[in-house]
Amino acid sequence: MRIGELAALLGVSTRTVRYYHHQGVLPEPPRLANGYREYGMRDAIALARVRRLVALGLSLGEARDVIADDRSRELPEILAEIDADLARQEEEIRIRRRRLAEVLQRAEAGTLGLESTASPDLLAFLKTVDLPASKAAAWDRELLLLMDTVAAEPERERAFTMFRTLAADPEVAARGNEFYRRLDELADAEPGDPRIGPLAETLAEYTLRHMLPAGLPGESGFGAEEVEPLLEGLAPAQAEVVRQAVRRISAA
Structure with missing residues (x-):
């Protein structure tokens, strides 16, 4: 896929992807003979990882180290870790929904x-x-x-x-x-x-x-x-x- 397709897949702008390249956080694939860069599944996974790590409060330098470590690991291991992280996010969402339900209940009761x-x-x-x-x-x-x-x-x-x-x-x-x-x-x-x-x-x-x-x-x-x-x-x-x-x- 091209850079625009990668960006759209993860819900970011192409400027964001290029920013990660410029900061050395996201590896930039080499250009093909036609002059374009071709992105694959590992690139999509790496971009998703960067976004999640930044959302968790890591600096771009710290996220860069994690992504560099990912490059030396097998894809199934990375996917298993992402799955575990998604499970944690799911639990966070459940907690937020419970809190929101309590707030809505109190709002309806006027308290x-x-x-x-x-x-x-x-x-x-x-x-x-x-x-x-x-x-x-x-x-x-x-x-x-x-x-x-x-x-x-x-x-x-x-x-x-x-x-x-x-x-x-x-x-x-x-x-x-x-x-x-x-x-x-x-x-x-x-x-x-x-x-x-x-x-x-x-x-x-x-x-x-x-x-x-x-x-x-x-x-x-x-x-x-x-x-x-x-x-x-x-x-x-x-x-x-x-x-x-x-x-x-x-x-x-």
Whole structure:
């Protein structure tokens, strides 16, 4: 298969595959006589492994060592290890669904409070962050609490580490407050307001630079469809900023 077919098979962009090649994480097959590179099953397995290892919090250098080790092993052994990893993921999903069922049950009973379901680490962190008195900031806080409530434990730990690092950087914190201010200004704006595009572009650039694993584009974990249910608390123009930003990130 060609690089585009490999990327589509694993749900990433060709830019992501080339980025892994450039970083030395994913071996790049030699060019054939026709000038194209031909990818096979081992390449698809290696790409899947890299994505999973990065999702688990490994650096690209650590993932590179694992993939290099894979090259010296037999394919059935690698597949057996992947199968075991999928079984662990399946258990994580079951845990998340149980937690989500509990949250939904409490929501239906009218007893749901996100502060009572989010992790203590995140709650303590939010108390130390000087968020502005902003509707956009309040929405962002509720979104963080909701995502933390339904997330698996490893995801909670990674997200908390990232937010703590961001909050420790005064420049990053100032940029965040500026985003909230600009979003608040769009509370009464029309969905076609000319300020939407520039703000979405700035927000996407900020996210790609500061909030994705190893600065890798296209690895946000959210697409336009996934983020849509989370936009109900925003005004139409504000929601359009988030939609456009997510589309830019997905296409990066």
